[in-house]
Amino acid sequence: MKKLKRSARLVEMTQYLLCRPHVLIPLTTFADQYHSAKSSISEDLAIVKEVFEGEGIGELHTLAGAAGGVRFTPKAPKETSLGFVRSLCEQLQQPERILPGSFLYMSDLLGQPSIVQEIGRTFATAFADQAADVVMTVETKGIPLAYATASFMNLPVVLVRRDAKVTEGSAVSINYVSGFNKRIQTMSLARRALKEDAKVLIIDDFMRVGGTIRGMMDLLQEFKATVTGIGVFVESTEVEERLVDNYISLARMTAVDPKTKRVDVYPGSYFD
Amino acid sequence: MKKLKRSARLVEMTQYLLCRPHVLIPLTTFADQYHSAKSSISEDLAIVKEVFEGEGIGELHTLAGAAGGVRFTPKAPKETSLGFVRSLCEQLQQPERILPGSFLYMSDLLGQPSIVQEIGRTFATAFADQAADVVMTVETKGIPLAYATASFMNLPVVLVRRDAKVTEGSAVSINYVSGFNKRIQTMSLARRALKEDAKVLIIDDFMRVGGTIRGMMDLLQEFKATVTGIGVFVESTEVEERLVDNYISLARMTAVDPKTKRVDVYPGSYFD
Numbered sequence: 255m256k257k258l259k260r261s262a263r264l265v266e267m268t269q270y271l272l273c274r275p276h277v278l279i280p281l282t283t284f285a286d287q288y289h290s291a292k293s294s295i296s297e298d299l300a301i302v303k304e305v306f307e308g309e310g311i312g313e314l315h316t317l318a319g320a321a322g323g324v325r326f327t328p329k330a331p332k333e334t335s336l337g338f339v340r341s342l343c344e345q346l347q348q349p350e351r352i353l354p355g356s357f358l359y360m361s362d363l364l365g366q367p368s369i370v371q372e373i374g375r376t377f378a379t380a381f382a383d384q385a386a387d388v389v390m391t392v393e394t395k396g397i398p399l400a401y402a403t404a405s406f407m408n409l410p411v412v413l414v415r416r417d418a419k420v421t422e423g424s425a426v427s428i429n430y431v432s433g434f435n436k437r438i439q440t441m442s443l444a445r446r447a448l449k450e451d452a453k454v455l456i457i458d459d460f461m462r463v464g465g466t467i468r469g470m471m472d473l474l475q476e477f478k479a480t481v482t483g484i485g486v487f488v489e490s491t492e493v494e495e496r497l498v499d500n501y502i503s504l505a506r507m508t509a510v511d512p513k514t515k516r517v518d519v520y521p522g523s524y525f526d
Numbered sequence: 527m528k529k530l531k532r533s534a535r536l537v538e539m540t541q542y543l544l545c546r547p548h549v550l551i552p553l554t555t556f557a558d559q560y561h562s563a564k565s566s567i568s569e570d571l572a573i574v575k576e577v578f579e580g581e582g583i584g585e586l587h588t589l590a591g592a593a594g595g596v597r598f599t600p601k602a603p604k605e606t607s608l609g610f611v612r613s614l615c616e617q618l619q620q621p622e623r624i625l626p627g628s629f630l631y632m633s634d635l636l637g638q639p640s641i642v643q644e645i646g647r648t649f650a651t652a653f654a655d656q657a658a659d660v661v662m663t664v665e666t667k668g669i670p671l672a673y674a675t676a677s678f679m680n681l682p683v684v685l686v687r688r689d690a691k692v693t694e695g696s697a698v699s700i701n702y703v704s705g706f707n708k709r710i711q712t713m714s715l716a717r718r719a720l721k722e723d724a725k726v727l728i729i730d731d732f733m734r735v736g737g738t739i740r741g742m743m744d745l746l747q748e749f750k751a752t753v754t755g756i757g758v759f760v761e762s763t764e765v766e767e768r769l770v771d772n773y774i775s776l777a778r779m780t781a782v783d784p785k786t787k788r789v790d791v792y793p794g795s796y797f798d
Contacts, residue, residue, distance in 0.1 A: 258577075264533055265577040268540040273643075305530075305537040357693045361716060365660075365684060367677035368545075388637075393666045394687070398673045405639035412637060415666070421629045421732075444633060460693075 257289045263298055271302065271314070271326040275378075276408035280323040299324055310334050328378055328406045332525070335376040339504050339521050342369070346488070346507065346519040356510040358517065360488070364395060364459065373504065374402020377457060377485045380502050380524055381407070384482040386455035388412045388448065390474075392441055392466055396458040399487060403457050412454070414470055418442040426476045430469030441469050443477070452479040461486040464498035471498070489522060529561045535570055543574065543586070543598040547650075548680035552595040571596055582606050600650055600678045604797070607648040611776050611793050614641070618760070618777065618791040628782040630789065632760070636667060636731065645776065646674020649729060649757045652774050652796055653679070656754040658727035660684045660720065662746075664713060664738055668730040671759060675729050684726070686742055690714040698748045702741030713741050715749070724751040733758040736770035743770070761794060 258266065267284060284295045296316075303314035312328040330338075342363065351359045363369055377399070389407065391400035392414040404411045417440060418425040427442035448454075456470055471481055484501035492509035503522030510517045530538065539556060556567045568588075575586035584600040602610075614635065623631045635641050649671070661679065663672035664686040676683045689712060690697040699714035720726075728742055743753055756773035764781035775794030782789045 261532065261536055261573045262577050264536045265540045265574050266581060268537045269544060269577075269581070269583055272541060272544060273640075301533045302537050305534050305541075309538060309541070311541055353693065353695045355692050359693070359695055359716075359718070361685065361694060361719060362682070365682045365719075367673055367680075367683065370673065371545075371677065394669070394685070395693075397666070397669045398683070401639055401642065401670045401673060405643065408639075410634070410637045411639065411670070413633065413666070420627050421625065421631070421667075422633060423625045423631055444631075446631070447633060447637075 260294070260298060263288050263290065264301060267298055268302055271324070272311075274408070275312070275326055275328050275406055278317065278323045278325045283323075327382060328375055329382065330372070330375045330379045332379075335372075335379070335504075336521060336525050338372050338376070339525070343505055343519040343521065346505065347517060349515050349517075352510050352515050352517060356492075356512075358488070358507060358510075358519075360459075361395070364398060364487075367398075370398045370402045373399055373487060374404075375406050376504060376524070377403040377502075378406035380485060381455050381483045384455060385453060386482045387452045389455045389457055390414065390470060391457050392416070392470060395460070396487075399459055400457040403455070403485070407455075409455070412443070412447045414441050414443050414473065416441060422447075426473065428469065428473050428476065430465060430472060432463075432465040439469075441466075441473060443473055448474075448477045448479060450478045452477065453482045454479050455482055456484045457486075459487045460490070461488075461496075461498070461501070461503070462490045463493050464496045464501075467501070468497040486522075488519070532566070532570060535560050535562070536573060539570055540574055543596070544583075546680070547584070547598055547600045547678055550589065550595045550597045555595075599654060600647055601654065602644070602647045602651045604651075607644075607651070607776075608793060608797050610644050610648070611797070615777055615791040615793065618779065619789060621787050621789075624782050624787050624789060628764075628784075630760070630779060630782075630791075632731075633667070636670060636759075639670075642670045642674045645671055645759060646676075647678050648776060648796070649675040649774075650678035652757060653727050653755045656727060657725060658754045659724045661727045661729055662686060662742060663729050664688070664742060667732070668759075671731055672729040675727070675757070679727075681727070684715070684719045686713050686715050686745065688713060694719075698745065700741065700745050700748065702737060702744060704735075704737040711741070713738075713745060715745055720746075720749045720751055722750045724749065725754045726751050727754055728756045729758075731759045732762070733760075733768075733770070733773070733775070734762045735765050736768045736773075739773070740769040758794075760791070 285292045310331040315325050389400045389404040390412045422444035424445045425442040486503050488505045489503040502524045505522045508518040557564045582603040661672045661676040662684045694716035696717045697714040758775050760777045761775040774796045777794045780790040
């Protein structure tokens with residue numbers, strides 16, 4: 255049994271809490287671990303709380319009583335997220351990112367774990383109160399964003415595949431129409447991936463008409479699941495009608511001007 | 527300009543360091559930020575170091591001199607990783623995970639961000655001294671593992687696609703033979719994804735014969751890149767010859783016994 259000084263306890267508790275977002279930790283856990291009185295632990299937590307909330311790391315809620323404890327909820331202040339998204343938008347506007355078909359190359363940015371983490375933290379903040387059971391995405395480029403979001407929310411990730419895979423066992427498949435080029439495509443989800451009546455937060459990297467997300471919503475009906483929120487990193491504004499309402503986007507891009515090769519990218523609906 | 531007490535400084539520095547693995551942070555950064563003397567910051571860091579190293583969180587190295595500073599290297603003690611992998615192996619052995627074709631359902635485990643994080647921390651520890659420039663994987667199931675590893679190593683992730691995608695721009699494609707069922711498959715990597723002479727750490731979720739990883743190695747030759755390490759989460763021991771040497775596995779699974787539907791999963795080569 256170790257007995258730590260306050261200074262060492264603070265370092266350890268900070269690390270412990272940061273690794274366990276949305277988990278209710280009984281004060282006795284800390285008291286036992288550090289061989290300290292609960293009153294000392296409470297004082298420690300007050301210090302941690304002040305720094306976490308002052309620095310925009312997140313909220314620390316203490317619940318009194320026998321079933322009580324402390325819970326860390328990561329939250330990014332909207333101002334911080336806006337500054338972060340603005341700097342991403344600037345990078346996304348670089349003309350050399352424009353690809354044939356008006357796509358925007360963003361794999362380099364989405365390959366940076368620190369950017370992916372911050373996007374996840376922003377989504378986790380936006381959907382903190384939706385009480386989702388799982389985060390869902392469809393392969394491929396939404397995967398890191400879904401994991402980052404889920405890790406800040408302490409939720410599992412469920413992955414929709416473009417085809418039923420042998421490594422997933424029996425699966426439910428649906429056909430859907432991708433909204434932009436009107437192609438019929440398939441997506442599937444392993445039967446055992448989702449419990450009935452699950453509450454699902456959908457995360458994806460990009461949305462134009464919303465056909466893929468609409469497909470995920472249709473697929474979820476087969477599982478009697480409910481969608482509690484939809485978050486997309488970038489939405490394109492070049493469509494007139496969307497197949498999806500009630501989503502949050504972090505950034506918006508206009509249609510690419512084929513003559514000037516110019517694209518405007520600016521903060522999305524989360525910041526409206 | 528804020529002036530914090532030591533207790534508050536410790537909370538903030540802990541959080542700051544945990545978010546910036548492998549980054550050299552000049553002491554003046556902290557001294558300026560907290561309006562404190564460098565000697566106080568050094569004392570703070572000594573406390574953080576003691577806790578980080580005592581608790582198996584990682585190492586804190588202080589470099590003296592004008593170009594000096596402090597660097598946090600996440601490291602999981604091998605004993606901790608072994609205990610973690612043993613508990614995963616137990617879960618992977620559950621008979622209901624066995625799928626037709628002797629595949630093992632593991633999407634539920636790889637859908638847990640906390641498990642994915644710990645796998646990433648283990649790989650990051652194993653390859654901490656390899657000086658890789660990027661972490662590479664091929665879609666789909668290796669993606670979260672690659673990101674988790676990369677985030678602990680402060681490296682970008684490069685994603686190999688099964689097909690050239692319109693959203694990636696010009697790409698280099700190769701054909702390769704998947705080792706197990708001898709099918710010819712394609713993989714591709716965007717030209718701009720990788721600089722020449724890059725040093726690459728390959729991470730994947732599963733390896734049988736190693737055809738996919740061999741394919742990635744062949745693809746990397748087209749980019750004049752060097753492979754500095756290969757990490758797979760689970761390797762199957764049911765093959766006689768592999769197309770890949772010098773890899774690290776975290777777990778090994780035997781062939782599935784078709785009569786008893788039994789599979790043995792035990793710690794991999796990292797723990798040999």
